[in-house]
Amino acid sequence: MDRLLDKLIILLICMVSLSAYGSSTMPVLVLLVSAALSAVIQLLEERRSAAAVTGAVSVSCLIFPAMLCTAPLIFYDALRQHRSWLMIPAAAALLGGGDLSISQMLLTLCASLASYIIYRRTSALEETVEKLTALRDEGKETNIRLTEQNYRLMEAQDNAVRLATLKERNRIAREIHDNVGHMLTRSLLQSGALMIVNKDEKLKEPLASLKETLDTAMTSIRQSVHDLHDDSVDLKASIEESLVPARERFTVRLEYDAGEDIPGNIKFCAAGVVKEGVSNAVKHSSGDRLSVIFREHPAFYQLMIEDNGSSGKIHETGIGLKNMEERAKSCGGNIRFTPSDSGFRIFMSIPKKQGE
Numbered sequence: 574m575d576r577l578l579d580k581l582i583i584l585l586i587c588m589v590s591l592s593a594y595g596s597s598t599m600p601v602l603v604l605l606v607s608a609a610l611s612a613v614i615q616l617l618e619e620r621r622s623a624a625a626v627t628g629a630v631s632v633s634c635l636i637f638p639a640m641l642c643t644a645p646l647i648f649y650d651a652l653r654q655h656r657s658w659l660m661i662p663a664a665a666a667l668l669g670g671g672d673l674s675i676s677q678m679l680l681t682l683c684a685s686l687a688s689y690i691i692y693r694r695t696s697a698l699e700e701t702v703e704k705l706t707a708l709r710d711e712g713k714e715t716n717i718r719l720t721e722q723n724y725r726l727m728e729a730q731d732n733a734v735r736l737a738t739l740k741e742r743n744r745i746a747r748e749i750h751d752n753v754g755h756m757l758t759r760s761l762l763q764s765g766a767l768m769i770v771n772k773d774e775k776l777k778e779p780l781a782s783l784k785e786t787l788d789t790a791m792t793s794i795r796q797s798v799h800d801l802h803d804d805s806v807d808l809k810a811s812i813e814e815s816l817v818p819a820r821e822r823f824t825v826r827l828e829y830d831a832g833e834d835i836p837g838n839i840k841f842c843a844a845g846v847v848k849e850g851v852s853n854a855v856k857h858s859s860g861d862r863l864s865v866i867f868r869e870h871p872a873f874y875q876l877m878i879e880d881n882g883s884s885g886k887i888h889e890t891g892i893g894l895k896n897m898e899e900r901a902k903s904c905g906g907n908i909r910f911t912p913s914d915s916g917f918r919i920f921m922s923i924p925k926k927q928g929e
Contacts, residue, residue, distance in 0.1 A: 576653075579691045580611065583646050586687055590642040590680035599639055607643035614650040627651050627659045634663040641667050642677060645684035652692040761787045808835060811844040812865060819851050823863035823880065831869035839923055842900045843867060843876050846908070849893045850878040850919045858882030860916060871925075874906075878919040897921075
């Protein structure tokens, strides 16, 4: 749009020079031809044919002096192409005078100067727009990078908070077990001893009630300690730790897609199976790739361990495989071992309990 406006301004100056012709046909014809050729040059600007048309118009000024009046318009196009030297024939015709009057020559020179000034202004404006666009794009990229960095920092902070919380739960569970648990155990032994040595019938019922209360408290404490300890286990961290020995030999891929509210027995089962499976792969597999996938589905948990080492049929289940089977059964799940020439796969699924 800016370029069209620039050409209109130049064309208006050229029209003043053309108006000096006595004939009304020649100015109109030259104006239309020059405008059409300028449009063609702009359309073909990125091609060599644009330079050819520009040069042809410049040479035509030597043959048709009236074309000199609209030469500034073509000069503007030549500047846009960075080929201002194409206008040398037109400049030679203008210096020769031709049929142009002094006023027409001066108007043509003024129009040429205006073309150069307008070109410089438009070029500077376009460069500024390009720089601003580049700065905007760079700002967007920077914002995207900062957003990603902030997300990673928040994720790292969340992980740090979660690990600190798990560590604190583990500490509390240990202190309850070591202090309160021991005191309750001693109180239970003392109450039992008192019931044995007591001869007073009136104290039998209060002592029995005391022992029952202590038993209930002990059961509650044990359950609380068990729950705290289960919550303090980070299954993903445990799996990653089990994969450390395998990274020396295998290209390891871990996919973990599960929430945080996984029951403790399932955590210990999955961690144990992964540890045993990875250990077997390190000892017996001839492959170089190991994949571990743990996913939580709406109704069950799924674990798959697979390597690309060739293996034959399992003739006798070893101790490690039996241990994995027992772990799966203890959680109500099932486990399958699939050996083949393309690898060895362990697949375990554990159903969720109702209401979980």
